[in-house]
Amino acid sequence: MQNRIALVTGASRGIGQAIAQKLGSHGAIVIGTATTQAGADSIDQYLSNAGIQGAGSVLDVGDADQVKSTFEAIREKFGEVEILVNNAGITRDNLLVRMKDEEWDEIMETNLKSVYRLCRTVLRSMMKARYGRIINISSVVGAIGNIGQTNYAAAKAGMFGFSKSLAREVGSRNITVNCVAPGFIETDMTRALSEEQQQSLIQHVPLGRLGGTEEVASAVAFLASSEAGYITGSTLHVNGGMYMD
Amino acid sequence: MENVEQRIKKIVAEQLGVKEEEVKNESSFVNDLGADSLDTVELVMALEEEFECEIPDEQAEKINTVQEAIDYVTENAGN
Numbered sequence: 213m214q215n216r217i218a219l220v221t222g223a224s225r226g227i228g229q230a231i232a233q234k235l236g237s238h239g240a241i242v243i244g245t246a247t248t249q250a251g252a253d254s255i256d257q258y259l260s261n262a263g264i265q266g267a268g269s270v271l272d273v274g275d276a277d278q279v280k281s282t283f284e285a286i287r288e289k290f291g292e293v294e295i296l297v298n299n300a301g302i303t304r305d306n307l308l309v310r311m312k313d314e315e316w317d318e319i320m321e322t323n324l325k326s327v328y329r330l331c332r333t334v335l336r337s338m339m340k341a342r343y344g345r346i347i348n349i350s351s352v353v354g355a356i357g358n359i360g361q362t363n364y365a366a367a368k369a370g371m372f373g374f375s376k377s378l379a380r381e382v383g384s385r386n387i388t389v390n391c392v393a394p395g396f397i398e399t400d401m402t403r404a405l406s407e408e409q410q411q412s413l414i415q416h417v418p419l420g421r422l423g424g425t426e427e428v429a430s431a432v433a434f435l436a437s438s439e440a441g442y443i444t445g446s447t448l449h450v451n452g453g454m455y456m457d
Numbered sequence: 458m459e460n461v462e463q464r465i466k467k468i469v470a471e472q473l474g475v476k477e478e479e480v481k482n483e484s485s486f487v488n489d490l491g492a493d494s495l496d497t498v499e500l501v502m503a504l505e506e507e508f509e510c511e512i513p514d515e516q517a518e519k520i521n522t523v524q525e526a527i528d529y530v531t532e533n534a535g536n
Contacts, residue, residue: 339499381495 213436214239218266219286219293221273221330222300224251226399227349229258230425231297234433236264240295243286245271266290273300273326274318283333292337295436298327298371299349303401305360316363323367324374331378335387344387345436348375349428352395352451368393372447379445388444390435395451397423418453461508465526468507472500482524497521508534 218235222228223244232244236259243266244255255268267289271282286293301323304315327348338344353361354368371391379389396402396413402422405413414420431448434440449457459467462482470477473490486492486500501517504510508530512520516533520526 336502339495340502384493384495 213295213433213438216240216294216436217243217286217290217292218295218297218436219243219245219330219334220297220299221245221271221326223255223268224248225254226401227394227397227425227428228297228299229255230429231299231349231432232266233258233262233264234426234429235295235297235436236262236266238433238437240266240436241290242266243269243290243293245269245273245282245300247272273298273330274321276329279326279329279333287337292341293334294338294341294343295345295347296330296334297347297349297432297436298330300326301349301367303361303364305364307360308362311363319363319367323364324370327371327374331374331389335382338387339382339385342386344382344385345440346375346378346387346389347432347435348389348391349432350391350393350447352393352449352455355393355447355449355457356455375447376445383444386441388435388441390440390443390445391447392428392431392435393447393449393451394428395423395449395454397425397428397450399425416454417451421452423450423452461530462527464507465504465523465530468503469500469523469526472496472503480523482522482527484523485521486523487521500526504530510534 218240220228220232223232224246232242236242242264246252246255249270252268252270259266269282271278304319306315331346348371350371351368353365357365375389375391428450431450449455466477466480469480473492473496475490484490486497501512505512520529
């Protein structure tokens with residue numbers, strides 16, 4: 213993917229950061245987005261530390277105008293996006309009986325509608341180029357569900373159907389659309405859990421440990437590579453065997 | 458300078474991979490020239506680029522034949 217232009221949303225930390233670094237290490241020019249200027253600055257920092265071409269950019273994926281202006285800025289400075297990784301996501305956990313409309317809507321807006329919006333924006337240039345790689349970061353929770361996460365699971369499962377449909381629509385233009393579904397990965401989100409909670413999680417993982425962010429990033433890098441050119445509409449599960457498709 | 462009709466026929470031929478002489482004014486992109494739905498979207502994108510205009514989706518949906526494209530461009534694009 214030498215000199216291919218990659219956009220990774222939610223890249224200031226965790227899985228998104230690992231993806232941005234991995235794609236960069238394979239030679240891609242990487243634009244990483246974060247919701248805050250501090251986040252964008254830290255992306256700038258780790259990219260330049262690693263000698264990766266690219267930049268951090270402030271973007272709220274829930275804001276249609278910002279999505280538009282971000283793509284325009286990328287086009288001007290770097291060119292057209294050829295690899296899109298929809299990684300940005302949030303949680304608003306609650307039991308369904310207590311869930312508020314806002315908690316449902318925020319998840320749908322940030323985790324699912326953003327995927328529709330970014331894909332739609334990037335498609336024109338990908339169609340014209342007859343090349344594109346779209347990778348949507350879903351979750352094991354989208355496949356097996358989780359207590360307190362009806363909203364999150366619905367959005368993550370929605371990505372599967374979305375990706376399969378889009379894969380059919382644009383396959384003839386040499387654009388592939390796939391999902392990567394991480395299981396329990398060592399991030400700020402899982403570090404916040406108690407030792408007891410972590411242990412009980414690990415009991416359900418045949419490999420007996422949490423995953424590393426770079427292990428998710430490797431799967432993304434594979435799907436973004438030319439070697440993965442005949443894979444589309446698929447989900448790559450990176451979950452230590454917790455769920456087997 | 459080629460006129461609008463010639464420019465459009467050239468784009469249609471290129472975009473749909475047909476010979477220019479097959480592209481008649483009354484040709485329907487889908488029924489006569491073998492375009493699928495994504496081809497018609499790309500065709501509109503190519504027209505937008507050639508004539509430096511933006512064709513709104515609800516207008517684009519009404520452009521189904523070469524003549525309809527010529528009419529739209531003649532009425533709406535400056536050049």
